[in-house]
Amino acid sequence: MRLLHITATHLNLAGGIPVVLRDLVSAQNTIENFEARVLSIKADTSAMNSEFFDFLGDETFEEYIDNYKPEVVVFHSHYYFEYLRFYRNLVKRNIPYFIEPHGSFGKAALQKSRLKKKIANGIILRTFMKKAQGYIFLNKVEKSDAQFTTNHDLVIPNGxxxxxxxxxxxxxxxxxxxxxxxxxxxxxxxxxxFDALEMLDKKRETVSVKLYGKGTDEEVSNINHRISNLHSVTVINCGPIYGDEQLSAIEQCGVMLLTSRYEGFPMTVLEAWKYGNPCLVTPGTNVADEIVENGLGWKTELNAEDIAKTISLGLSEYSQQRIEYINRCKDYVREKYDWKEIAKLSLVQLSKGGL
Known part of the structure; x- marks a missing residue:
């Protein structure tokens, strides 16, 4: 099989999708009779340091397709109007394509900028979505929550x-x-x-939280302001971390918090398990039930009171069973989510996906 991934996102190691594509395509190319490449239509690929990434640049899409001759194409994310120029070319050449929404088809995700997304999905992107062979979801929970589906949808996780x-x-x-x-x-x-942390602070509970990330000036200012209001709860804004620095900071460091309203399949959860860290998550992460069923952390509802109670529970249980949690997380993610196994699964899924 000759597979082409297409992305219009930025390409740097801070983003989830670029890193996923780099590692997935590398694993796919180790399988016999499976060739895969990534075509970036907007960003230079040098930062990815991968022989399997191509930048369209001045070459036309038609020229690239005629040279590579893919048998199937996957568009990553779908709110990129640039894709409209490309899918028509694939339809003309009878090349099937899938759309991988990366969480954007879920109920909560569609509520953000609701009117714009309704116009985009109902009018501008309608034919692009309709002509797709199917959609690729990152797990069964994301698929069941999706507001758009086809008869040939696939489930291929991150790894x-x-x-x-x-x-x-x-x-x-x-x-x-x-x-x-x-x-x-x-x-x-x-x-x-932060509402939950303030509740714990008022009870004078001793909790330590480190924040690793970045945002707009406004977002960072808001984070720092809310941190300044805490006393017994200690929160440190550590800024973004990458590569070896991330390994040093996060390896077996504690419990990851992810209280998202919506996600596709968060890479941060897989990374946490890889580092031996259980996770405290909301249903919107799409991994809450998996975490509870396999003893990999705690599930909380998306409200301050429940998050505060679950943090207290996690604090107690993790302190008592720390080594057990570390071993369980590492063993589980190694067995179920190694990229080599995900690459094999992708070949099986794409081969039977109505092609």
Whole structure:
């Protein structure tokens, strides 16, 4: 099979989709008779440091397609009007394509900028979506929550590099809760998380939280303002971290907090498990039930009172069973989400996806 991934997003190591594409396409190309490439239509690919990434640049899409001759194409995310120029060319050439929405088809996601998305999906992108062979979801929960579906939808999760999992148990002291990601208070639920932390602060509970990420000047200012109002709860804005710095900071460091209103399949959860860190999450992350069923953390509803109670519960249980949580997270993610296995699954799924 000759597969082409198409992306119109930025390409830097701070973003989830670029890193996912880099690791997925690398694993796909290790499989016999499976060739895969990523075509970036907007951003230069040098930062990805991958032989499987191409930048369209001055070449026309028609020339690229005629040279590479893909048998199937996957568009990553779909709110890029640039894709409208390309899908028509694929239809003319009878090349099937899938759309991978990365969480944007869910109920909560569609409520953000609701009118704009209604116009985009109902008018501008309607034919692009209708002509797709199907949609690719990151897990069954995202698929069941999707407001748009077809008869040929697939489920292909994100993954991790199992070979980079640290085998040695070396928990950091002292441990802390942490958040890593964009300081998007709406999607990530940081507004409600801080409401919960303020409730714990009023009860004079001792909780330590580290925030790793970045946002707009306004978002960072808001975060710092809310931090300044806390006393017994200690929150530190550590800024963004990447690569080896992330490994050093997060490896076996504590419990990850992700109180999102909506997600596709958050890479930060897989990364947390890889580092041996259980997660405290809301249903909007799409992994809450999986986490509870496999003893990988805690589920909380998206309200301040429940988040505060669950943080207290996590504080107690993690302190008592820390080594067990570390081992369970590492073993689980290594067994179920190694990129090699995800790549094999992608070949099977795409091969039977109504092509």
């Amino acid at each position: 991790i590099d199992g070979e980079k999992i640290v085998r040695k148990i070396c928990p950091q002291e002292p441990w802390s809760f942490y958040f890593i990601g964009r300081f998007d208070k709406s999607q990530k639920g940081l507004d409600i998380l």
